[in-house]
Amino acid sequence: MSDLEHLDVLVVGAGLSGIGAGYRLSTMSPTRTWAILEARDSLGGTWDLFRYPGVRSDSDMMTLGFPFEPWTDPDAIADGPKILDYLRQTAEKHGIAERIRLGHKVVAADWSSHEARWTVTVERDGVREQLTCGFLYLCSGYYDYERPHDPQLPGLDSFEGEVVHPQFWPDHLDVAGRKVVVVGSGATAVTLVPALAEAGADVTMLQRTPTWIASLPRQDRVRDVMQKVLPGRAAGTAARYKNVLGTMGVYELSRRRPAVMRSLLAKGAAKSLGSTDLVADHFTPTYDPWDQRLCVVPDGDLFEAVRSGRAHVVTDTIDTFVPHGIRLHSGRELEADVVVTATGLRIKIAGGIAITVDGQARPTGDLTVYRGVMFAGVPNLAVCVGYVNASWTLRADLASRYVCRLLNHMEQNAWRVATPHAPDGMAGQPLLPLASGYVRRAEGELPQQGDAAPWLMRQNYLLDRRDMLRSDVTEAMSFAR
Template sequence: MTQPPAAAPAVDVLIVGAGISGIDAAWHLSRRLPNHSFALLDGKQEIGGTWATHVFPGIRSDSDLFTFGFSWKPWTGRPIASAGEILGYLNAALDENDLRRHIRFGHAVRAAAWDSAAQIWTVTVRHGNQDVTMTCRFLWMCSGYYRHCEGYSPGWAGMEDFAGPIIHPQAWPADLDYSGKRIVVIGSGATAATLIPALAKTAAHVTMLQRSPTYYFPRPMSDPFNETLKALDLPQDWYHEIMRRKFLLESETMARRSREEPDAVATELIGAARAYLGESADIETHFTPAYRPWRQRVAMIPDGDLFVAIRTGAASVVTDRIERFTRGGILLRSGDELAADIIVTATGLTLNILGDVALTVDGAAVNPAQCWTHRGIMLSGVPNLAMVFGYLRSSWTLRADLVSAYVCRLLEHMQAAGMASATPALRDRDRGMQARPWIDPEDFNAGYILRGLDLMPKQGDRQPWVMTQDYFDDRHTLPAADLEDGTLRYATAAAR
């Protein structure tokens, strides 16, 4: 449905998504632009985004909470946290900062239309059984990067023949009883590495079936440095900042070494698997990846729990390809058959862009894949819209926080100059740029990224048309980015 926008928008800024990115955006707005009205819309009836969608056994962070948590709210718990602990932290962040009153649950955004004459977005929202509209001056997309309603699961021959349940972790049944069951988990990424140790506690046996090996990084849940800091009884913000800097240094060092000495890093990671699993384990077949470290995300396993489950015999790993599903399990290309009562397809996410919201600008449909990214935040030709896409190697929230600061600075700049809108546009000297993919497959080639690259904006060979995916560069360049470099076209409310 459509209706003409009101003379004044319902809110100045509309934030789509009440997950960690949306909450961060709301905090920054409330602190830096208290004269701007805003609302957060979320299709769910609860906050949390990822942490509300995923409820499979063992669900926890794959990043440390000192960098995955907010820069403005100290995290004082264990570095790796369960989904429940993270949701508790997010709820506390909302209540401590009086942000909950801005959230409208059960509001799923379907479409957004920009009107240059009115300098307003009209947003179509599904609420209950009807479509309603809201208006805003600035649209801030914090809806994540994957489709919450469906995970990615390849189709295999014979799936209909299998006698037991086939489950994707993103749609885990609340009433599933897997105790005493034989379970095959297809996949070996972060989700499988999290799920398998939890299932292995009560299942008869869990088999991890992978096409090819993955790098794992076993690390202790606590370390002597952490314990020393706790013993000093430091103020919470001191403790948080020191631990945050420690993990940032570790991350920066790992990223640099993976570029400069990938063979040495690979030897260390594979050596860690050997130390846990013993010399008798077939490390070459099951734990020696064909790609260099960090070309895909390195799965962190706290206290080596995945390796412990394998070493004790509660779990095992098979490296092979699927020929077909059978009534009693999975037939492999090798001719072997894996018996299973339950099959879990931990096969990844379905990438999407802008939460699948359909955009139009003055009646013309916007295809994000045909737009140039402006600092990985805005889209060429699309006024007053920002998006959050976090880091693939570092914590998501690190980039969400930088984006929040940038968007607020842009809004402050527009307010001071009396401008109603900002639209990214190529300068004459940018028009000959070679288009590059959103993420360079030579740099990062995880399956969920490659499957969805054709949906994502293109980038160029110079700023501001680059998505760096490098926190250690962004933390200096984004705060200093020139808002008057000629790539943002401003318009006043009178320019209709």
């Protein structure tokens, strides 16, 4: 027998997904031994890593927060520091923090059918060590936290000002009184622009193409009323389902009646901006809403910054950087002291961990998902992937509850191994229903989904809730002792 440390379950990642997984393991599978391995020196994942001005959720906190720890802060759309505090307090309150091993970066996982266990290789203080587990649960999200997307902006080396990427924001960057150009139009850019304007910058958002943007109230008045008339947990549940149904309604309207949704978003933007011309020029994409992720701005802060003249929007493409700014293909030059490259993130499924099964490499791009949680032909491995059209945590929590149901079934029947098996000839299709650049760039790395249950990863919380919490865990699954 191996003398390596062995645990029943290893969770990788101590962000929203990992902390939620820890709670479900401790409450639903209390006899299991488990730990959470976190590569960074603090918990929080995304909310500890991203420190750029204005960083916030783009989902409401009643659904982004945990169902077992309802969000009670007045802000329904919250900033990063508040979310990080919430995660830390939740981890401490429920005894999860003591199970988190910081500075443990998982680099490889090797399954042995003979031993019915994973051998996990971890880098710690520059030294590699190993431990084993019966079940491996990857809760590291699907973004590359070490390397953002680099579009190779032409002539960037000639720029004499400061270049900053939001993923690596300097602690003491002062933008007051400086000309700042934010390159990009996605969720990060629309968050940064009003925050930089508030900090005193003369800020311009340079976008190649517009993005659909919706303004939502920072505070949820209906939730506030619910909190006054219902007990804490009941108020949280009611607000959660109210927002689930509202988000689903917007998504379904976007897919079924895109022209109606385009009109609603354009009218909302025009009302906030006070100009239909600005909407036509800079806030009307060529694609339909939810072909790419819909951006949210709390209380219309981006629109307000543009309307007041504290921020500007330019829709054009970059010809080249010059020493004091950017020359556009139209011939116009944008002066800049600071350029922020909000050009997007890279997808890294399973945290980039090298996965092998009995010595055979199993790259994620060759795999098919089972219930959006496991992979066909890969034993005792689960991955936590949230929704793209709703709050990440909604699906992450369902995934963790499904994993615990499976673990409990295995324990009750003395099974040590569970492996999903896909039917022969099943047609594959893309995992994520978005045409966003970060999804297209990752086509070779993303696993596929099938054409029928249980091989579909639905973007529908109500259907998933039924399937993940009540379905037969033995469907399309083989077990072994």
